[in-house]
Amino acid sequence: MVDVLQLATFLVILVIGVAWYLSYSAARLDRLHAKVEGAMSALDAALVRRAEAALELANSGALDPASALLVAAAATESIERTTEQPVTGDLLEGQHFGGREQVESDLSEALRAALPGEVVAGLRIRHGDLVVDSLDRIAAAGLRVQLARRFHNDATREVRRVRAKRSVRLFRLWGYAELPAPVSFDDELPPALAS
């Protein structure tokens, strides 16, 4: 009799322990998914600001027409893709970058081509506050793009590590949340705006 009681108590404790661990892991995973989601929306916001500032500079008339056209085209493309594929508030749908990597790489490249060191120096001297302001905003948003992309990828790595754990895989603790993927594109700023 005593043995059965002991065994039953042991089993109950074991079941509670396992249940706690699984709930805990699920909650942890949930938090990590939310963190990826948040980081993605920060990246999205920084990209929008960068594209807007770039478009403003292109339309200011301070750049030569060829550079202006190059930057405007890349910036417009970026803005359009952003509005086409909004990052939703839904945990299950928001973790895609929507294939925007190439568009954003193109904008980085266009900015570097249009804004070599001597051009930036010239713009800062010859043009008014509006141009200088949009240069500063491109630099500020560009830095935030770099930060947000790295923070997003760190968060992604954490989700993927937890999801690779055996207990988590066995019970599919992520539910319907998709596996987030790291985002990589060329986010290097023109050197003259890099510090």
Place this chain on the structure above:
Amino acid sequence: MRIGLVCPYAWDVPGGVQFHVRDLAEYFLRAGHEVSVLAPADDDTALPGYLTSCGRPVPVRYNGSVARVTFGPATTARVNRWLEAGRFDVLHLHEPLNPSVSLMALWASTEPVVATFHSAMVRSRALHAAHPLLRPSLEKIRGRIAVSEDARGTVQRHLGGEAFIIPNGVYVDDFRGASVRAQWAGTPQAPVLAFLGRVDEPRKGLEVLLRAMPAVLDVHPGARLLVAGPGDATDLLRAADPRATAAVQMLGRVSDVDKADLLRSADAYVAPHLGGESFGIVLVEAMAAGAPVVASDLPAFAAVLDRGSSGILFETGSQPALSQALLVLLSDPARRDALRAAGLARAAVFDWSVVADRIMAVYETVIAGADGEPEEPAAHSLWGRLVRGVPGGGG
């Protein structure tokens, strides 16, 4: 913005992390932000208004040097009170991989967390053993900053993933305004070398410099070595060559103004560190004050000196290499002037106006990320609290 900064090391002991936190706090206060710093400090010492003490520091040996830190239940209570009272928009922890108040604040935090990694830890058994316990807390960090390549290596080894490099800052103007003091100024007959740092900490390398002195004294018999820093060097000086000992003048711990003037006056600042340095802020200070810098070729120092273009690098720990470097520099006034100019230009890169702007960009990005998260259902039930660790649990 309401910013909470956590410094793991005793506030009243001079050190790179402490100075970094102090300067950053004061910069953001001047910029109009609300800033509060949590750090170990003796309650009876005079503390700045923005500082909250988390308890009396105790010396602990960790990662190859003695750190003065706090922990324990009393500290836990103070950390929780500080977090509650501060209602911070962002929590910026320093060195959260060390057993200290930074780790405790991370454990208890619900705010968006930024962490700065300062030290170069090659490997740590303790950390490895405690990893499963720490992981969930470390996952709260949303933005990682490393002060150098070495510190970034620490993050990659121990946490995996990336860290954004933002160097330590210096108020360049504070040093640029330094003036030459007659009693510390070198002359062609009696050139002056300066050493800064704890004299009894072997990895600061004073011993290497003392061994290098006789060769310098052979050519410049009047050369003086001014040593500024806390600690007891009696044993070191007794063991050194008597001629080297005679050339040494111990200044003890000096004020910031004295330090800047000393660097400005000296013919060379010597940084003979043997290792364990992740950044080398003192090199930036020396450059900002206009001192020609002679430093060991540690990766961190090489990075600060721009691969040796704004200072002289010598083989770490090598007495002949150091003697040689000093002799070349002391016999060449033009080279010294060129190094002074190169150093001043290089130091501007590390000015707080540049560095703090980047840190603010990290705060903003991290806060945007926290704001962009989907709403999480509140965990009010006992089960929910056990599972999610709210409020303030380690989960």
